[in-house]
Amino acid sequence: MINVKRLTEGAVLLAVFAVLLLITLYVPLLGMIITFFIGVPFILFAAKNDGKITLVFVIASLFLSLIVGSIMSVPLALAYGTTGAVMGYFIRLNKSRFTILLSGTFVFLLNLIIIYTASIVLFKIDMIGEMIDMMQESMNTSAELLKNFGSAEETERAMNQFKEGLKLVKTLIPTLFVIASFFIVFIIQLVSFPMLKRFGIQAEKWKSFKDIRLPKSLLWYFLGILLVSMFANPEEGTYLFAAIVNLTYILQFLMVLQGLTFLFYYFDKKGISKAIAITIVIVSFIIPIFLYIIGILGIIDLGFDLRKGYDRKK
Known part of the structure; x- marks a missing residue:
């Protein structure tokens, strides 16, 4: 009876996944929003079943993505499927939301x-490189037009700044991947957890934003990276330079x-x-100088540990 129930639930959730995938693939604007819901069937299934059965569910979803889409839809199913499955697994273990967020992000x-590397190695397609x-x-075309309306010196200066910006973007691809993964998984949590309650799956509530404290060890990592960048002084374009820049930004x-x-x-605490x-x-995201001040804070x-000192005074 239990196996039949699991099979029925799995079939229903796979059908939901297929519909969500179809909308994502063939309805452009709505699909961008629906993408964040693709992982929900996997979270639901993994939160109620063990790892082996969840693995079978993920594999079945990959075959289904080939049927309803094409070979190009498999990476999408794999990314959101495995992420959702891991998040559901940690929900089943009653882990904190922050742990679920970090595991999903990873x-x-x-x-x-894997997808970016495979696209370059197997298909010779570097999407980010082509976009840059x-x-x-x-910009080169625009520069030629600007020369007719402005001074060549100003145009050259603007071009140099733009080139430096593009070089920085290339260097910061790993950081962009990390930040994008973090925010995508965060949105997946926002849309999926309210649904879980309707299916009787309880997950630990978020801590209040004001109560979130990052590990103190991060400060030592930050200081270590600063010292390495000061004394090693790596040459631009080397792997060490890229690693230091990305770690610094993260x-x-x-x-x-x-x-x-x-x-x-x-x-x-002040009642503000x-x-x-x-x-x-x-405002801080509009005026970057405020971000530096908040970072120093x-x-x-x-x-x-300013909070501990403040609480002690109280």
Whole structure:
């Protein structure tokens, strides 16, 4: 009876997955939104079944993606399927939401790396490289037109800045993959967890944003990377240079996150409206200098545990 029930649930969820995949593939605008729901059937199934049966479910979804789509739809099914399955597995183990978020981010990131590498090695297609080349060609065309309306010196300066920006984008591809994976999995959590409750699956509630604290060890990693970049002084274009730049940006992002959580914590303790804190966050993304200030605040909070000192005074 149990096997029949599992088979029925699996068949229904696979059918839901097939519909979501079809919409994603063939309905452009709506498909962009539906993409975030593709992992939901996998989360539901994995949260209620053991790892072996979930693996069979994921494999079945890959064959189904070949039928309803094409070979190009398999990476999409694999990325969202494995991510959803891992998230559901950790829900079944009653792990915290932050642990589920990190595990899902890691799996999705791994899929992105595999898909990107496979597209280059097997199909000789570098989507990011081609996009950057198109931007470069577009800028060269624009530069020729601008020479007729402005000074050659100003045009040359703008072109150099643009080229440096493109070089930085190429270097920061790993960081972009990490940040994209984090936000995609975060959105998947937002849309899927309310659905889980309707099916009787309970997941631990999110901690309040103000109560989130990153590991103190991140501060030492950050300081270590800064020291390596100062003393090693790697040549631009080397693997060491790329590694240092990417780690620096990722750790800076985490320091900003820590600073934002402290900002919300402080405002809450002072009884200041959250609307002001949210406004500061929005303004900080518009005016980058505020992000640096918030990042410094995050570093100080990690290093000196400002919250503990504040609570002690209370």
